Amino acid sequence: MKHENLSAELLIGTQSSSERIQTQLKKPGYWVGNYFNYFITLAHRSDDWKKILETWDGLPPDEFMADGGKYRRRRFSELQYDVQNDEISILPHQPFFQDKYNNTLNGGRDRHFEPITPYVATHPFLKRMIRDYVAIFSRYKNVSSWKIYLHQVRITSSKDIPGFPTPEGIHKDGVTFSSLFCVNRTENCAGAENSIYDNDKELIETFTLKRFGDLVLFDDSKIYHSVSRMNSSNDQAASRDMLFLEFTAQGDENV
Numbered sequence: 001m002k003h004e005n006l007s008a009e010l011l012i013g014t015q016s017s018s019e020r021i022q023t024q025l026k027k028p029g030y031w032v033g034n035y036f037n038y039f040i041t042l043a044h045r046s047d048d049w050k051k052i053l054e055t056w057d058g059l060p061p062d063e064f065m066a067d068g069g070k071y072r073r074r075r076f077s078e079l080q081y082d083v084q085n086d087e088i089s090i091l092p093h094q095p096f097f098q099d100k101y102n103n104t105l106n107g108g109r110d111r112h113f114e115p116i117t118p119y120v121a122t123h124p125f126l127k128r129m130i131r132d133y134v135a136i137f138s139r140y141k142n143v144s145s146w147k148i149y150l151h152q153v154r155i156t157s158s159k160d161i162p163g164f165p166t167p168e169g170i171h172k173d174g175v176t177f178s179s180l181f182c183v184n185r186t187e188n189c190a191g192a193e194n195s196i197y198d199n200d201k202e203l204i205e206t207f208t209l210k211r212f213g214d215l216v217l218f219d220d221s222k223i224y225h226s227v228s229r230m231n232s233s234n235d236q237a238a239s240r241d242m243l244f245l246e247f248t249a250q251g252d253e254n255v
């Protein structure tokens, strides 16, 4: 399928506009770029944010891998963004659940993950990020509140033992809008390419999120996505740290 998106490899690292993001979320359904080139503020570059990056080092292993894999570490929390009152709150911690339709490998059961620490979940940077994204989403889906799944995830691999960022394969997240934010990717990380597909699962584009802030925003109803396997290109362990924010519209839609 031909689409109007500029090449993702061109967009990453270049300035974009809110209009372009909004247009591309409508069609073809996703936008790729670097967060800091669009949502740039000096506050976002504070040293305090670097402390958040270090928290990926403390992620516990994911014990709910149906493939027996030991390559994923993670934390998970649920937030609520009350748009009218502009309040972001942490919801009571519960297991993460996806149905089998959206996750044929690990779906269909409660998965118990350690909560994201209050330091990260209440950090001004994270709140700013949520408000930035919702400002974009609200241009054409103006709802009173959003439930937000927040995932901190690290995939590790060695030369001989691969890691699988999406072991479930081509999938949807089962939400309204979703985002994939690259926190860190070690130099020796090989593979882990993102692919975007239309709703007939025809490949639209493949690209790689490499730098801090490289970001995909998408309308989950309009595309499928996947990430290919990764390996280390040398004798050291490779890792890929990501922050996923998944948004589900709650309440009445006003427009």
Ligand SMILES: [Fe+2]
Residues within 6 Å of the ligand: 171, 172, 173, 225
């Ligand atoms: Fe996903």
